[in-house]
Amino acid sequence: MVKFGYSMLCEQAGPTQLVHDVRLAEDAGFDFAVISDHYFPWLDAQGHSPNAWSVLGAAAQATNRIPLMTYVTCPTRRYHPAVVAQMAATVALLSEGRFTLGLGAGENLNEHVVGGGWPPVDVRHEMLVEAVEIIRELWEGGYVRYDGAHFEVEAGRLWDLPPTPPPIGIAVSGARSARIAGEFADALIAIEPRAELGRMFDEHGGAGKPRVGQVAVCYDTDTDEAQRRAHEQFRWFTGGWKVNSELPGPTAFEQASRFVRQEDVARQIPCGPDLETHVEAVRTFVDAGYTHVALVQVGGGNQNEFVAWADKEFLPALRAL
Secondary structure, three states: OOEEEEEEOHHHOOHHHHHHHHHHHHHHOOOEEEEOOOOOOOOOOOOOOOOHHHHHHHHHHHOOOOOEEEOOEOOOOOOOHHHHHHHHHHHHHHOOOOEEEEEOOOOHHHHHHHOOOOOOHHHHHHHHHHHHHHHHHHHOOOOEEEEOOOOEEEEEOOOOOOOOOOOEEEEOOOHHHHHHHHHHOOEEEOOOOOHHHHHHHHHHHHOOOOEEEEEEEEEOOOHHHHHHHHHHHHHHHHHOHHHHOOOOOHHHHHHHOOOOOHHHHHHHOOEEOOHHHHHHHHHHHHHOOOOEEEEEEOOHHHHHHHHHHHHHHHHHHHHOO
16 A cells, blocks of 8 residues: 655755644654755745754654655765764664665755765766665674775764664666665655656666655645745746756756746646645556655645645545555
């Protein structure tokens, strides 16, 4: 049975609200929760970007049942992989085993802040593989020395480890990342309902493993208001991953999306109160073979209404799929 999750989107809400919202999601019966890991919002209008790992620690203590997952953390620039290994082990302990570490090759938007330039995608993939190797080795316990092409670890050791290491998911968008995920990950992560990503994942060792997708919706009783809000906060979404991963900051996204119209966004994101429109957006992921689908409600100030509607109407309709 497909599981349906709730997204804590750090770009559109502050830390206290994010923890409040995930507690609501747990009470409403969402099957899992994911959190974005950004240094910047995509657009200034979103207005937030707290530290995801601090929020995860608070969420782990504020909830009792709901599994948590990063969607996704880049372990190669802003964070050294040895630090990611420690953070993930700590959250796994705080959540009593409810944590999955979602990893990806990153976005210039968030990683350029530490300097050193933004590597080309093939180098980013090489770095991601080394990072996963370091993280898994540190989770085994004992001292670790690693001397790779991109990273070094000298006498690293984690002193607080969970009884079972967290699963690792890896974000994919094409053939090379799908191969890396198939070889190194416990789950596939993607934001597009493309069945071929799952097939490539299977070909490289991913058969039978979870596939986690994410779909944005903008619920509101007023369709015009939903479309206005989606355009204001999510028009960056229309650029596509190859563009979005390269742009350096909110100003660049403002410029790249300046000609995107409200109706353009509404064609990609279901907006308003119509239940079937929202269900159909999720169905594309279910039909593409995803085992988990995380829902993003566009608009940080509209989570209470969304969760209440999801509890009463949306989740029951999705479970009927």
